[in-house]
Amino acid sequence: MPDDPARLRPFRVGDWQVYPEFNEIRGPAGSDRLQPRLIQVLRLLALTPGRTVTRDALIEGAWSRRMVNDEVLSRTIADLRQALGDDARQPHYLETIPKLGYRLIAPVEWLEEATAPPVPTSARIPADTRDAEAESATAMTAVSAPANGTSRRAWGIAAATLALALAAGLYHWQTNRLPSTAIDSGWSARLLRAQPLTSAPGWELSPRFAHRLDLIAYSETVPGSDTATLQLRSRDGRVQRAFTDGSHYDICPSFAPDDSELLWTRHGDDSCELLRAPLLGGAPSVVAACAVGVLSCPDWSGAFVVYTAPPTAADRGAGLARIDLREGRRESLTSPPRASGNDTHPRIAADGRLAYSRGVEGDRSLWLWQAGSGEQHVDFAPGMSYGQAWLPDGRVLTATDALGFRALVAVNPIDGAAELLGARGARYPDVAADGALVFEHASYDANLWQVSANADAPRRLTQSLRYDAYPRLAPDGVHVLYQTNRDGPESLYLLDLASSTESRLPLDPALRWAQPAWSADGQHLLLTRYAGASGPPRAAGGSVPEVDLWQYALGSDRPTPLTSAPAGAHDAQFDPDGKHAWCRVGAEHVARLQRFALDGSAAPFVRTETVEHYQIDAQGLFLVVDGDARLFHCADPLAPTCTALPIELEPTQRRNWAVAEGAVYYVAASGQLTRHDLVSGAQRALPWPSPGTLSRAIDVDRHERFAIIARTDRVDIDLQWLAPEAFGERDAPLRSVERSRLVARQAQPSPTFTSLRFARSHAIA
Template sequence: MDNPSRSAAFQIGGWLVEPSLNQLTLDERSVRVEPKVMEVLVCLAENSGRPVSKEQFMQSVWAGTVVTDDVLSRCISELRKIFGDNPRKPEFIETIRKRGYRLVQPVVVPTEPATPELHGVEVGQSSGGDNDEMIAWLDADSSSIRSPLKLLSIVWTRRSSPWVWGSGLALIGIVISSMLFANWLRPVEVAEQPPRTVPFTTFPGEELDPALDPTGERVAFSWTGAGDGFDIYVKQIGGETPLQLTTSDGDERSPSWSPDGLKIAYIASKDGLNSIQIVPALPGPIREVAAFGVRSISNIVWSPDGSKLAVSAQNEVYGAYSLYLLSVETLEIVELTHPPRYYHGDTAPSFSKDGGALAFVRGVSGQIQDIYSVPTTGGEPRRLTSDFTEVTGLAWSDNNIVFASMRGGTSSLWRISRGGGTPEWIASAGDDASVSQVSTSAGGNLLTFARQTSDVNIWRYDIGITPGSVIASTRWDSNPDISKDGSKIAFVSDQSGNYEVWTADDRGEGAVQLTTMGAPLTSMPRWSPDGNKIAFVAWQDGAADIYTVDAAGGTPQPVVESPAEDISPSWSADGRFLYFSSNRSSGYQIWRKDLTKLEEDPVQVTSIGGLAAFESEDGASVYFVRPNEPGIWKIDVESDEVSMVLDSLEPTDWGNWEITNDGIYLIRRFQGKALVTFYSFRTRRSRNIATLTNVPDDPSFSVSSDGKWLLFSRIDRSESDIVLMEENG
């Protein structure tokens, strides 16, 4: 079987593969992929029908680069998505256990067109003269590619006749001239060049929320320039100094231009209160158009006709984000979308160019999201993607939607048509960076986005001693959990390219990757009481399930599976049960699974809502937190009596608390700080034991069973600049 070269086009299973364009085409459908994904496919095609080991892939695709098997798994997963291939019944890519992968489909390499069939005369036979063969060749099918060298060879072999020789040379000149002229008229196919990107801001601090003005000549953005919060700035493309429009001591975010380019709407937050305000594009009086109180506002965007603003805001205190339409003239607000109550909700709205539709991001959580669209007149939202991964921004560009996503496992820009389909890859963020907050110009092919870099590490705090870093890398390291005997740490890291469970000793030494799930998200590892197993959550195909894995290594085993979201595992004191939260019934509730009877269904524990839970040491009570409600609650296992224990835990910190024999440790937020607080079961009093900084909201906290030390995640670096890009599409 013929094999393709590194750049030559080839076909597999009806798909045309063009490595030089990073493109696959089936019928009228074309899909752009990341370069490494294409290189993996080429490597498979070069070995069509034969297993390709992981070592071969590493040598062929990632030579000179240190990566883990997860990177290869993501590429294979992306190819299977494109081909619609089922790994259990593969028609394209087969997994060969302990050996690698094999391309099942045969590879077809297009050959050079054959010499044209002659019309009525065979080569080498003369029907009426020495020049018959030459005339027959010239009379060949005009759609074929004719070689002047072939013509010259015919003339040379018939050179015994002076007339043939002379007329042949003349004909050669005519044919070559005609071919050159025809080729000159024919459009030249040029491989698409990667989009050109240039830095727009490189200021100290963080620059976020870029918004191109309608002419594509200015960019509004938020910046921590003065160091006391975000303010709104405008900078001319090609200019040097930005113009500051707001100067309050709160935060101003998410600027959006009016269609005439004269005004900018933005979100203002101060003293815990949130509102929408409008300021002239040249400094002037500020007008408040909507107040949302303590309800958080995520994004706003102006409609193309200037009559309204689309607003993403919480539909109740601590509630999910809904989309609203705000009339700029009458200030009337209409709720447009109604996400499920326990979802993160609908964010990042963007109007289509005709104003008839809104594209937006709907998320089960902040990391499990997809793109939807909804008519601005109302109706049921239509789902456009099924990636179940983090989407960090989107914007309309003509009839396409450009979006930033972790699709494929790395932060990249993608393009999808307004009707849906397979997204087309545009460009990646680069190593250790992410793209977010996409904005496009009203006309042309210019877009802008924020390019962010951050570093989240795990720190250890021995009570009374200065904290120090114990788990550190250039990637994301969080979700720490301390084993009951205090000798081991479990945590989640994307050091390998995917979010996976890792373990280390209590000082962070000897870190080992424990899982290779290759899932969009893996989170919340929890040690069993005997330290032999770890329970964790993995999102696969849009659903969150709970697995356990031996602490010494091995294949993770699913223990709680359902089409619902099953999250937040914790062990009973004797290790027999797993408590978890699930929305399989009326919203998120706490459930309990008997691990000695895996065939039996779990039992519901709470009925007033539950997002995370811990069993007391004596097994008599279960402590839990409720979705979108502050505080920690307790339910008596025998009587089902429920009571509030604490009211000081915010809903955003639902994963940042633990219990010990003596009490409850939790994180409270105050003036940008994270206060570690201990509530004593004996005295029923609370006291602060540490003040931490830069602790993220996601589950970032664990305490040793003796209460002498704790782990917390910390954002050690966070930077953001704004980038301009010229689209090719």
């Protein structure tokens, strides 16, 4: 190691010679010019080869005095691996140390001071562009290297030339194809400068900018309370005022076009109202009834308000409606089939188009509506959706986990091309006319807990800063398989309950792996692979499969595709006979159960129900039908008729149940975890904590000695905002008289009304 670590001394790492002074690496295939930040990170790791360097140390060393999060470092490591030709699954250079940092495992040799040999002119980056490149590179994702035999060095030269041509570089997330025109990555760079706007003890939700005033409206919850209060504050924080009195669950504020009024939704367990009130005083009035139990924020443009209305028929989902406030005329815009879910979070563009999401739970897609042409699906990967807004360049800014984790993504509504902007944990963004941005920032810890039948205290099994969920006990009762997003897209970990050790399955880290199921002998797994996280680019006029089934033998180095499975299959389980498997086919809201031969020797058997969740074992088939809070038992899984068990599931936890030998464990309508005896019919409330996540969060040892439960142990939701590049002179600054009137305004009293169930089910979704 050199005596002075600050010197730009060249070094050798593995097959590469690194010249920090020139931001260059040279290897057997030639030379490559890297971003300065990549060289800095590589050099920091080389100072202590073989030893773990924490994420904090790398961020401090390479981005000193700048606001950088883990996401930026993860991108940098990924780019560095690509430049070195390394593989995260079988690393030869950079090894990930879970929850800590990274380790350089290749040998390091420090070289004598020397001038780097010349490199091809086309690969050089002029000195006057290096600073701009360094500033922007931290927030950009790298262009994917071609999958064909093209030389890595040739691709590196092409990438450098492209970066020069576009000044700050053109980057995209590899899930979607490149747009026909260059994407301005200025938003990615700006997001690094996002600042906290609020940090009150409760949750701050659904922020919106005023159009001309420097106000932001949002909803705030208070710890221990079942209500949410609308708040108004100025951008500089000098004005802060409660707009509602805190006796309701009021969320999703939206300003009138002239900022004279505020529109919002008021939710109860069995009601939803769209209300409006003058900004500076006056009682609220009801505009319309909105869809009960559906989280959707309205939008207001001109004389029109667009919102999610109740379903128009029993076989339809909640669709969008538009009200003309001048004439009081209501018009239905969309009416999705019930199986397709609900249409939510409409945003109105300057040209009158609507962007909104359609679907249920974790399977929501981006849609457009336009007068004269109706609705149109946007060719972008589905996933959990957390609101959207229009960007000035005509793209839709959406908060989604479709690319592997929740973040802000800019989507071209014409062709679906997407750019990952960053801001991991962001939800419900809003963009002001001057380019300011505000959004929710949600962070949570979801961990696995073991609860025992002998009433011992619950034992925490994992401690994650992300989301550990979907526990599945092995037949031996000793191992637990679970999925987590702690290190990127969903991956699968195996936990040994006896030793408390865990290991990650050797699965492609660029893809999402979920819904594991054990074979009866505990030696094989069925896995669902989602290509939507970072699959191959979609071909023009077509697409790659978004989901398929794989089989993994414990101890092997990779899974194998299950080619006998039906197209579009997911959520598979082994049949007790060991020769067949069951799966759901189709999107979450229209999935039907199919039983197929593992060797492909027979045509699949298809059940007619649309199934949300199921479990198959020697006792038969148990299932929940879409939209039904009953649990059905099919003693003969191949028979058309099933029996509804005499239990009622908590409506928001219809997928949180598990079957043991002779019993079903479920979350009752009361919210209490309950045991139902399949023989006697007796029911017993359990002194166990209920699952704290929305789906498949419990598994029970088949001998009923204990259960594994996934719980959300911590949820923090506050607001962050990004100031415009330059405030300048606003069209209509907030006048001092308006400030004083706003501060003096008293909240209007109204009857007490709470919505605990709605708050709990939507705040952590």
